[in-house]
Amino acid sequence: xxRRDALIIGGGIHGCATALNLRHAGASVTLFEKDYAGxxxxxxxxxxxxxxxxxxxxxxxxxxxxxxxxxxxxVVGDDCALDCHGQVLVAETDSDFEDCKARVxxxxxxxxxxxxxxxxxxxxxxxxxxxxTCRGGIISRRDGAAQPARATTAFRRKAGELGADIREGVAAxxxxxxxxxxxxxxxxxxxxxxxxxxxxxxWAGRIAAHLGDPIPMEPVAPMLMITSRVPHFIDPVVILRxxxxxxxxxxNGTLLIGGGHLGKADLDTNGTVLDWNKLQTSARxxxxxxxxxxxxxxxxxxxxxxxxxxxDLPVVGPSPRHKGLFYQCGFSLHGFQLGPAAGAVMAELxxxxxxxxxxSGLSMxxxxxx
Amino acid sequence: xSVLRSDNYDLVVVGAGPAGIAAAAAAAKAGATTLLLDENxxxxxxxxxxxxxxxxxxxxxxxxxFWDGQLELEKLRSSGAEVxxxxxxxxxxxxxxxxxxxxxASRIVQARRIVIATGAMERPxxxxxxxxxxxxxxxxxxxxxxxxxLVPSEPTVIAGQGPLLWLLAGQILRMGGRIDVMLDxxxxxxxxxxxxxxxxxxxxxxxxxxxxxxxxxxxxxRIIKHVTRIEAQGDGxxxxxxxxxxxxxxxEMASRLLLLHQGxxxxxxxxxxxGAAHDWDGLQLCWRPxxxxxxxxxxxxxxxxxxxxxxxxVGVALARGRVAARAALTSLGKSGQDAxxxxxxxxxxxxxxxxxxxxxxYKPAEQFRIPEGxxxxxxxxxxxxxxxxxxxxxxxxxxxxxxxxxxxxxxPCQGRLCGLTVTELMAKARGTTPEQIGYYRLRAPVKPxxxxxxxxxxxxxxxxxxxVR
Numbered sequence: 001x002x003r004r005d006a007l008i009i010g011g012g013i014h015g016c017a018t019a020l021n022l023r024h025a026g027a028s029v030t031l032f033e034k035d036y037a038g039x040x041x042x043x044x045x046x047x048x049x050x051x052x053x054x055x056x057x058x059x060x061x062x063x064x065x066x067x068x069x070x071x072x073x074x075v076v077g078d079d080c081a082l083d084c085h086g087q088v089l090v091a092e093t094d095s096d097f098e099d100c101k102a103r104v105x106x107x108x109x110x111x112x113x114x115x116x117x118x119x120x121x122x123x124x125x126x127x128x129x130x131x132x133t134c135r136g137g138i139i140s141r142r143d144g145a146a147q148p149a150r151a152t153t154a155f156r157r158k159a160g161e162l163g164a165d166i167r168e169g170v171a172a173x174x175x176x177x178x179x180x181x182x183x184x185x186x187x188x189x190x191x192x193x194x195x196x197x198x199x200x201x202x203w204a205g206r207i208a209a210h211l212g213d214p215i216p217m218e219p220v221a222p223m224l225m226i227t228s229r230v231p232h233f234i235d236p237v238v239i240l241r242x243x244x245x246x247x248x249x250x251x252n253g254t255l256l257i258g259g260g261h262l263g264k265a266d267l268d269t270n271g272t273v274l275d276w277n278k279l280q281t282s283a284r285x286x287x288x289x290x291x292x293x294x295x296x297x298x299x300x301x302x303x304x305x306x307x308x309x310x311x312d313l314p315v316v317g318p319s320p321r322h323k324g325l326f327y328q329c330g331f332s333l334h335g336f337q338l339g340p341a342a343g344a345v346m347a348e349l350x351x352x353x354x355x356x357x358x359x360s361g362l363s364m365x366x367x368x369x370x
Numbered sequence: 371x372s373v374l375r376s377d378n379y380d381l382v383v384v385g386a387g388p389a390g391i392a393a394a395a396a397a398a399k400a401g402a403t404t405l406l407l408d409e410n411x412x413x414x415x416x417x418x419x420x421x422x423x424x425x426x427x428x429x430x431x432x433x434x435x436f437w438d439g440q441l442e443l444e445k446l447r448s449s450g451a452e453v454x455x456x457x458x459x460x461x462x463x464x465x466x467x468x469x470x471x472x473x474x475a476s477r478i479v480q481a482r483r484i485v486i487a488t489g490a491m492e493r494p495x496x497x498x499x500x501x502x503x504x505x506x507x508x509x510x511x512x513x514x515x516x517x518x519x520l521v522p523s524e525p526t527v528i529a530g531q532g533p534l535l536w537l538l539a540g541q542i543l544r545m546g547g548r549i550d551v552m553l554d555x556x557x558x559x560x561x562x563x564x565x566x567x568x569x570x571x572x573x574x575x576x577x578x579x580x581x582x583x584x585x586x587x588x589x590x591x592r593i594i595k596h597v598t599r600i601e602a603q604g605d606g607x608x609x610x611x612x613x614x615x616x617x618x619x620x621x622e623m624a625s626r627l628l629l630l631h632q633g634x635x636x637x638x639x640x641x642x643x644x645g646a647a648h649d650w651d652g653l654q655l656c657w658r659p660x661x662x663x664x665x666x667x668x669x670x671x672x673x674x675x676x677x678x679x680x681x682x683x684v685g686v687a688l689a690r691g692r693v694a695a696r697a698a699l700t701s702l703g704k705s706g707q708d709a710x711x712x713x714x715x716x717x718x719x720x721x722x723x724x725x726x727x728x729x730x731x732y733k734p735a736e737q738f739r740i741p742e743g744x745x746x747x748x749x750x751x752x753x754x755x756x757x758x759x760x761x762x763x764x765x766x767x768x769x770x771x772x773x774x775x776x777x778x779x780x781x782p783c784q785g786r787l788c789g790l791t792v793t794e795l796m797a798k799a800r801g802t803t804p805e806q807i808g809y810y811r812l813r814a815p816v817k818p819x820x821x822x823x824x825x826x827x828x829x830x831x832x833x834x835x836x837x838v839r
Contacts, residue, residue, distance in 0.1 A: 036767060043774065149774030157765055168767070228782055228818065252777075271645055273463055274814060276478060276827065283825035294825070297818040299782055 004028045004165075006195040006350050007184050009172045009207065011035075012042030013148075013336060014328045015199035016155035016166075017343020018350075020076070023162035025351040030193075031164060032186045034171035034203075035270065038152030041201050042336065044304035046224055046246055046258040047148040048237060049337045051114050052087040052140035053103075057313055057361025058338065059112055064357050065341035066142055075340065077161075078154035083251060084144030085235035088118070088126060090137045090289070096241035097135040104138060114140050129233045129290050137241070145237055145248055148336055155339070174210050182324060195350045197326045202307035203267060204329035213319050215330060215367055216310035221265035221272040221303035222258065222333050223279060227296040229253030234290075245285045255296060257282055260333050263303040272303035308332045316342055316362040318349060326350060327364055373472065374479065375452055379405045381698055382468050382481035383451075384459045384640065387415020388439070388684050389676025390487035391446050392691030396710075398451035400699050405479065406446070407457040407470060409817075413446070414439055415489050415676075416509065417684055420516040435684060442688065460815035462486070462644045464669050469814065476823040483671050483698035486641050487691060490634035490677035493656070493734065494791050495530060496741040498601040500630065501749055504608025508538045508631030521547025524626035527611045528591075529553035529600055532633040532732045533580065539587045551611075551623055552587065553597040555632060557735045558616045564730035571724035576683075594621065598737065602628050632734040636678045639784060643812040644669050650805040653729045654681055655739065656790060657809055663715070664697030665690055673698055681729075685721035693718055740795050747795065748788040750781020755795060762799040769793060769810045782818060785810045 006022055008015045011033025022029045033039075049069050051062045073079045091097040104117045118137045124130060126139070160166050173185040175196055182196035198204050205217030230253055238247040239259065246259040261278035265271075279301055287294050309315065309330035319325035328346050331338065341357065348355040379402075383394045386408035394406035406413075414421035418439035446453070454472060461469030466481045492509045499505065508528065514520040521542050526549050528539055539549055571577055587593070596616035603610050612622040635656035642648055646667035647660040658680040665673045673694040676687040692714040700711060741747060741755040753776045758766075761775040769785075769792050772778050778792055779785030785792070789810055797807045 036771065038771075038774070147774060149771070153765065153771065153774055227821065273465070274461070276461065276467075276469060276824075280824055280827045283821050283827075287821060287825045294820070294822040296821050297782070298815055298821060298824060299818055300780070300784070300813045301815065302813045 001190045001192055002030065004030050004191060004193040006197060007182060007191055007193045008032070008197045008199055009175070009184070010198065010200035010204070010329075011037040011156060011166065011168060012040065012199060012201050013038070013152045013155055013339030014042070014331070014342055015197070016152060016159050017339045018197055018199060018328060018346040019159040019164040019166065020155055020162060021343045021347030022350060023159060023164050025347050027347070027351055029164050030191055031159070031166045032170050032172035032184065033166070033168045036168045037156035037166070038149045039270075041304040041306040041331075042152040042339070043149035044224070044302060045148050045222070045336050046248065046256055047145040047151075047336065048087065048246065048248075049082060049084070049146050050087050050140065050143045050237070050334070051337070052138065052143055053089055053239065054334070055313055056110065060358040061316065061338055061341050061345065061362070063114070064344070065338050068340035068344070069146070069337070070142070072146070072151075072340070076154040076158040078150065080151035080154055081147040082144060083146070084142060086139050086141045087143035087237040087239065088123065088137055088139050089239050089241055090123065090127075090130065091135045091241050092133065093242070094135055099241060100136060100138050114142065116141070126236060127234060127238065129292050131289050131291070139236070143237065155343075174207065177322060195324045195326065197328055197346055197350065199328040201329060202265065202305045204307055204327065206267075208327065211319070211322065211325065213321055213327070213364060215315060215364065217307045217330055219265045219267050220306055220308045220333070221263040222260050222306055223263045223274055223301060223303045224256060224258040225279060225282065225298050225301040227255040227257070227293075228299050230255065230293070230296050233292060240285070240289075243285050245282060245289070247286060247290075255293070257286055265303070265305040267305065270305065272305060274301055274303060306331070306333055311366075314338070314362055315364045316345060316359050317364060320363075320365050320368060373454060374405070374477065376403065378480040379403045379482070380702060381405070381483050381485065381695065382407065382479060383485045383487060384462075385415060385487035385489055385676065385678075386410070386413035386453065386455070387487060387489045387676055387687065388417060388442065389489070389678075389687040389691035390415070390485065391442050392688045393485045393487060393675055393695040394451040394453070395442070395446040395449040396692045396695040397699055398449035399445075400696075400704055402699055402702070402704060404449075404451040406451050406453045407459055408453070408455050409458055411455055413443060413453065413455070419513060423517070458817045459640065460817045460819045462640060462672065463814070464645060466671050471817075471819055471823050474823065476819065476827050478827065482702060483673065485673045485675050485691070485694045485698065486678060487674070487676040488637045488640050488678045490681055491637040491786060492631060493633050493635045493739075494787055495630040495632050495738060496745055496747055496755075496791050497630070497738065498745050499603055499608070501746050502602050502604050502608045503606070504604065504626055505602045505628045505630065508535055508629045511629050512538050512541070515541060515545065519545070521545045522627050523548055525550050525624060526627040526629065527551045527553060527623060527625045528629040529555065529597070529611070530631040531556040531734065532631060533728065534634065535631045536580075536583045536587055538629070538631070539591065540583050543587065543590050549591050550625070552591050552593045553600060553611075553613050554593055554595045555597045555600070555735060555738055556595070556732065558596045560731050560733065564727050567727040567730055571727035574724040576724060598735070632738055633732055634677065634681055635790060636680060637786070638678065639786060639812055639816050641667060641672070641674050641678060642809065643814050643816045644672055646672060646674075648809070650803070651680065653726070653733070655733065655794070665694035666697065682722060682725055686718065686725070689714060689718035689721045739791065740798050741791065747791050748776070748778040748781070750783055750787070751777045753778045753788075758792065758795055759799050762796060766796070767800070768796065768808050770808070772796070773810070779810045784812060784816065
């Protein structure tokens, strides 16, 4: 039996960031990843590093994460191709714009200043190619995007360099609690530790249910498309207020089109099936918003497998039922940016039992309230 | 795309080479509603390219096999199959929906069975300087020859190995084209290795044809055997070709054109993108789809026929096309096909004779498959062999992780030009097998699709609602 201070199930950006921070705290750790680090949602998402438009319950975690992203090269030894020109929420109608005003006012009242209102003239100055009909929007100026697979790999590599035992291609068996320790069988070996972190993305729901902590998680497959290179015409990442779209041009000229239209996911085969009718909706939306894009060529479309919770918020924190068990999952299509801070928070919870970051709105207890 | 008669078909066949033509003709003749889709201006695929339109009228120039295609084409024409040329298939999913582009519009058609007959493509030949203007594949040269009658007139070197290399050299010479030197890269000892398998080959028509081809080229071109290194050099354009032989002899020639070819491999992009399982073929050194006796993949209802199922040539392609079509019809409950199916299987067994000899004889040497140093591997993103080795050193464990490090395979070709090289190079660098390393996960659209084509796709095709599978 291999004895550790902590075991982690799941090698996405969350599990890897937790492993890295546990090593900084001096804890011994083994991480199990059934495929390879970044194989699923962490590696194939749109790479948005975004504080913009987050639910209030997530904002403290997101702000802390942004501070880590801004020095990511020092943290993981790779710049992760992080490129920050802001993210802009576009209001296409008057009613969208009214919502934007209310949102910024609400955040300001809570003491958050990272989102700023943009007038129609201001948004066209920032996005000259945007359709004339747009009414205004919101900008979060420090936001941007990174390369998700590269970033996740960098966290995995750094955690390994710091002494974390990262086991890729090794599926963890269902954990069990015996004589004060969490036991996991993996790759023909038995591991035990007083602490266990479930960071298994879309697969976390099964483990939580097995451990008697049921959460309303649905595996989903958000779809993305990328185009061939086109002349540079846009700097910030763009998202829409009422239609499903996110849109970003990389420095090499390719454009990423996403936003959360869902294909089908199969947890047992790792398979995803694209829904071309929904991708067609994305293509139409882009064509309307940026007419210049109509002749761009789509070179690839894909979907990652992600765990979505019923209220679209993650679970970050201890199990309400079991000692030494922690959940870091259910990021519901927007967990990539949160990874670095969530890893720091989990390491604090495991080693010190508390964290300075307000994660009260992300506790598992919210599903047991009724 | 009003050119199509329907939104749903019993059988959709992708690719109008020998396998696709045979499959579509057999299915339509048996009464199945059949749609044959092909990217080119006319049917024929690579081997019969320009069958209906070539400007070449002297039958000897292209050889008898080329004109045999007309017979198969006649069968297709009289079968009642619907044929759409210049149609691009950009997606096939496990529910057998087929995404098609044609004339700037796109559409999704529902199939009950699908035969993928996307044929072969040339194996990458990554030597130093292979991306210089003036260096092209022999297959590209053959396309120009068949469709426009163009042959080289400037100092030309042809290099590599395999039946197609000799075939093309013969065709160029017969048309008055110029070839100064042939660099034969068949490794020393390959013939001895292949010899035990020669008996099967001796009994095929390829043996006689092969000898004739070799004699014809040898009588007119300087042949340099056992070439172990080739380099294309020049400043912005090919200026000279430099080589070295197994005996240590070096040579060079001022040249404006270098034609490269070291065999063909299955073009598996479309089949892989459906999620069908593929295995590494250690003899042909390529991926091939995992098929049952009927040619059906691991995705129910999707079949692969022709060179896309493993290189076999025209005879095998025709037979595989007929086997797949008849098996597909049998599975749809179209009765009376069983006798035909066993006849098609017998045809396939006969056509497969002698293949192992050719595979062993023309197994390309490692140094021409796994490049070193700063030789470019991925042309789209200009990634070099040394970049890939460095990425492996810092932890890239397979082609899909490599994408994150270097963007290999993420350009417009979706890895067609680098995929095999990347797999073999990573396997060597990590001391493991190509099977363990795996291949790029391929994503639809497997052929480029414009945003406007997708935006204008008719919503909710009737086919999706109408068809019960």
